[in-house]
Amino acid sequence: MNIIWNFPLLTIVLSLFSGPLCMMLSAKAAKNYTIAYESLLVGMTGCVLGYTLKTGTAFTYTMGEFPAPWGNEIRAGCLEALIALLFSVVLLCSVTAGYHFVRKDIDDSKINLYFSLLNLLTAALMALTWTNDVFTGYVFLEILTLVSCGILIVREIGRTTLAAVRYMILNLMGSGMFLMSVVLLYDISGHLLMVPMRQSLAQIAQDPASIPAISMAVGIMTIGIAIKSGLFPFYFWMPDTYGRATPTSGAVLSSLVSKAYIFLLFKIFYRAVGIDVIRKTPILQILFVLGICGMIVGSVSALRASNINRMIAFSSAAQIGYIYMGIGIGTVAGFAAALFQIFAHALTKSLLFVTSPYLAQVSGDSLKFKALQGSAQRDPLAGRMFTVGALSMIGIPIFAGFSAKLMFGQAVVLGGVKWKTLVVLAALGISSVLNAIYFIRTLIRIFFEPDSQGKTSKRARPVRDKSRRGYLLAGMVLTILNMFLGLFSWVISDVIYRGLGMFL
Amino acid sequence: MKEEFRSWIMGESDPMEELLDFSQENDLNREERRKLTVEKLRVLQEDPDEQQKVARVRGRFTRFYYLVAVLSCVFLSCVLLFSISMLPQYGEENPRTTEVKDRYIEKGVEETGAVNVVSGMILDYRAFDTLGESHVLFTALICVMILLRIDRKNQRTGYEDYYTIRSDVYYDLSKDSILCTMSRVLLPAIVLYGIYILLNGQNSPGGGFSAGAVLGAGMILFSAAFGMQTADRFFTMKACKVTIFVSLAFYSFAKGYVFFMGANGFENHIPKGTPGAILSGGMILPLDIAVGCVVSVTMFGFYSLFRRGSIGMDVDYAHYSSKPGKAKGGRQV
Numbered sequence: 001m002n003i004i005w006n007f008p009l010l011t012i013v014l015s016l017f018s019g020p021l022c023m024m025l026s027a028k029a030a031k032n033y034t035i036a037y038e039s040l041l042v043g044m045t046g047c048v049l050g051y052t053l054k055t056g057t058a059f060t061y062t063m064g065e066f067p068a069p070w071g072n073e074i075r076a077g078c079l080e081a082l083i084a085l086l087f088s089v090v091l092l093c094s095v096t097a098g099y100h101f102v103r104k105d106i107d108d109s110k111i112n113l114y115f116s117l118l119n120l121l122t123a124a125l126m127a128l129t130w131t132n133d134v135f136t137g138y139v140f141l142e143i144l145t146l147v148s149c150g151i152l153i154v155r156e157i158g159r160t161t162l163a164a165v166r167y168m169i170l171n172l173m174g175s176g177m178f179l180m181s182v183v184l185l186y187d188i189s190g191h192l193l194m195v196p197m198r199q200s201l202a203q204i205a206q207d208p209a210s211i212p213a214i215s216m217a218v219g220i221m222t223i224g225i226a227i228k229s230g231l232f233p234f235y236f237w238m239p240d241t242y243g244r245a246t247p248t249s250g251a252v253l254s255s256l257v258s259k260a261y262i263f264l265l266f267k268i269f270y271r272a273v274g275i276d277v278i279r280k281t282p283i284l285q286i287l288f289v290l291g292i293c294g295m296i297v298g299s300v301s302a303l304r305a306s307n308i309n310r311m312i313a314f315s316s317a318a319q320i321g322y323i324y325m326g327i328g329i330g331t332v333a334g335f336a337a338a339l340f341q342i343f344a345h346a347l348t349k350s351l352l353f354v355t356s357p358y359l360a361q362v363s364g365d366s367l368k369f370k371a372l373q374g375s376a377q378r379d380p381l382a383g384r385m386f387t388v389g390a391l392s393m394i395g396i397p398i399f400a401g402f403s404a405k406l407m408f409g410q411a412v413v414l415g416g417v418k419w420k421t422l423v424v425l426a427a428l429g430i431s432s433v434l435n436a437i438y439f440i441r442t443l444i445r446i447f448f449e450p451d452s453q454g455k456t457s458k459r460a461r462p463v464r465d466k467s468r469r470g471y472l473l474a475g476m477v478l479t480i481l482n483m484f485l486g487l488f489s490w491v492i493s494d495v496i497y498r499g500l501g502m503f504l
Numbered sequence: 505m506k507e508e509f510r511s512w513i514m515g516e517s518d519p520m521e522e523l524l525d526f527s528q529e530n531d532l533n534r535e536e537r538r539k540l541t542v543e544k545l546r547v548l549q550e551d552p553d554e555q556q557k558v559a560r561v562r563g564r565f566t567r568f569y570y571l572v573a574v575l576s577c578v579f580l581s582c583v584l585l586f587s588i589s590m591l592p593q594y595g596e597e598n599p600r601t602t603e604v605k606d607r608y609i610e611k612g613v614e615e616t617g618a619v620n621v622v623s624g625m626i627l628d629y630r631a632f633d634t635l636g637e638s639h640v641l642f643t644a645l646i647c648v649m650i651l652l653r654i655d656r657k658n659q660r661t662g663y664e665d666y667y668t669i670r671s672d673v674y675y676d677l678s679k680d681s682i683l684c685t686m687s688r689v690l691l692p693a694i695v696l697y698g699i700y701i702l703l704n705g706q707n708s709p710g711g712g713f714s715a716g717a718v719l720g721a722g723m724i725l726f727s728a729a730f731g732m733q734t735a736d737r738f739f740t741m742k743a744c745k746v747t748i749f750v751s752l753a754f755y756s757f758a759k760g761y762v763f764f765m766g767a768n769g770f771e772n773h774i775p776k777g778t779p780g781a782i783l784s785g786g787m788i789l790p791l792d793i794a795v796g797c798v799v800s801v802t803m804f805g806f807y808s809l810f811r812r813g814s815i816g817m818d819v820d821y822a823h824y825s826s827k828p829g830k831a832k833g834g835r836q837v
Contacts, residue, residue, distance in 0.1 A: 005767070005768075006764060006767070006768070009760065009763055009764065009767070010760075013635075013756050013757075013759070013760040013763075016635065016636075016639055016752075016756050017752075017753055017756045017757070019639065019642065019643075019646075019752075020642065020748060020749040020752045020753060021749070021753070023646070023745060023748070023749065024745060024746075024749050061767050062763075062766055062767045063631070063632040063763045063766070063767065064628070064629075064631055064632070064762055064763055064766040064767075065762075065765075065766035065772070066615070066628075066629050066766075069603060069604050069607075070604060070607055070608070070629055071629050071630065071766075072629075072630055072631070072632035072633065074632075107655040107656055107657045108655075109653070109655050110649075110650055110653070110655060113646050113649060113650055114650075116646055117643070117646055117647075117650075120639060120642075120643050120646075123639070124636075127636065133632075133633075135630070135633055136632055136633050136636065139633045139636035139637055139640070140636050142636075142640050143636060143639060143640055143643055146640065146643040146644055146647055147643055147647075149647060150643065150646060150647040150650055153647070153650060153651055154650050156650075156655075156657040157657075161651075180584075184587065184591070187591050187592065188591060188592065188601075189601060190598070190600065190601025190602055190603070190604060190605075191601075191604060192604075200600050200601060203600065209590075210590070212586075212587070212590055213587050213590035213591060216583065216584075216586070216587035216590075217587065
């Protein structure tokens, strides 16, 4: 028993403890505490990743004295550790980069409550990453649902409340479906822990008469998660939810919360139900088709948006589509590409969401494209950060988005069903072109001022205070990680493959 | 064509302008748009043709909406009923699928020290889930506090004075002699009953969640019968925060300790006690008390926030009031 074995437990329990603690602190203390704690979290998850890579095996950690089928347990392999590391890094960067707007958007008396919610969100993300139990997944899914509405309404403008109500109704529908499905799966298999559930289901699935019940249960769960993470046709809540929240919340919601749901689904497919049982059902095919639709429809919606945050949010819908398409391919390479896309998208989208309000700040606080013209000249730093994000989203080499698209292409070309190959390649092409159209248009707009009228040339300067240094630092970290993923994608994909090897 | 493309790129024109976009909260043209809306409404009110058209479209949409809603509900119900018909029969004995519940029922008392198997299950076997569940309530309280606690952003000027502070005077039920007398009789019973199920959760049905609900209901009855001011004397924002913090911190650390000791194979030194006694079930009793505190405080907090936008008198209403002559600048908590 190594000391590092306790780190997954610590990440969950300490995050849960930090929630009530931040409620007791003042706003500034809560912020400093949260940043310090997230840094500690990066260290702990990094240690777990290093340890699992070194030993080459995953470890299970019994929660209490009762062993597997009776008590809870959590499990850490290098894939879980990598995801947890990604979550903590992006959380740290979003909180640091968006603090200026947290202070601006949120009433002073509620900033500590906001950080309290962020810590609970961390706990839920960590628990969903490490858990080895379907019902624990549901409990922390519920926390995540409530927290994501909380960090949305905290801005207290009418539209965020409206968006939060809609988001909550859809999210609760998703949670309800997930719970129903957990009940059905428990009834069929008699287990809640993932590994015993898979063994039990594998035995039951030998009888073909049981397949409809299993596929119904898993199907309901998949729909629930698809609603929560915003797969086509459930993507319409995204622009209001992501685009109107305070930038930190927008970044966290779009790049982490939806990914945590998808990772849980992934775990259920692979570990709780078993991919062989899933392949006997039509679920993967449905996800594949919906993912492709999402890629196209999300991009078209983004093209029609006239406001930068709506555009970024709709492009999230397209990127979520990529992930589901990868899952739908059904091969191990497809899963690995989907996981890589999770990394690429989380790093890029958080950068874009914390950058766009800085561009708006020098454009009279308006997010409309018309007002944003030339904003990159007024705030060169934000302009550069936005360029990095946009190029990565389009899929230009040396950025993460390119490697993700390459992996999707490789996954279908080097193996997999024939008809899917053509569809995936076509969809990748169309979606990339659409991405390029709206992101390059945005880049041109923010870099060049129209020379005709003199009224837009009022030279608003960016606000230079202490939080700008945080933005610079966080933006640099996200950029470097993004380029690392683009240039050395084999490092991450190697870890992903090793993680998939020890995933079961 | 070339000219159009150039102007699109340069943002001088946008063919898709306003096609999907909703209003932006910081928009400069807000006033103009409001005028437009008012104008549209005026036209609508005066023009019967327009009204008919709107009514027709709305009626068509409503019918379509109901149809789709009913069809999808029926479809989902059929699907669920169909899948339920294929579930294993009730009472079917399959050793693989019943091993978990068999162990809970057969060995639960011996292993957890709690006669109430449900308590043993949620607070011992599967304590990790309950650790999350107790924080769900806390999360809900934070969300409600964010939404309803009065601050500079969500105040409606001239509205709080009437509906919140003065509601205690206008709708003060403490003058109601029936409610007062009945509460005097009922309250001790409710509180005693709550404490009983709180302390006896390991031996009989009950436990932290249900006891917290009973105690919270008792507190709500108390403040309704004897006035919010009376409740404010002991239940302030600070008391609420401290209670929740101490309970949840205790919960996290107690369970963290048990998880840590269990996983590392150490003895956790928590005596199980004799099943059936008050002090039995190991950590179950203290955890129940912690959960009970959180639940009751949260319930009362919800009531207080919904009724007047604060817990205790932590918000200086005069500060947010729009009435002239009131003091500016209030204390902050």
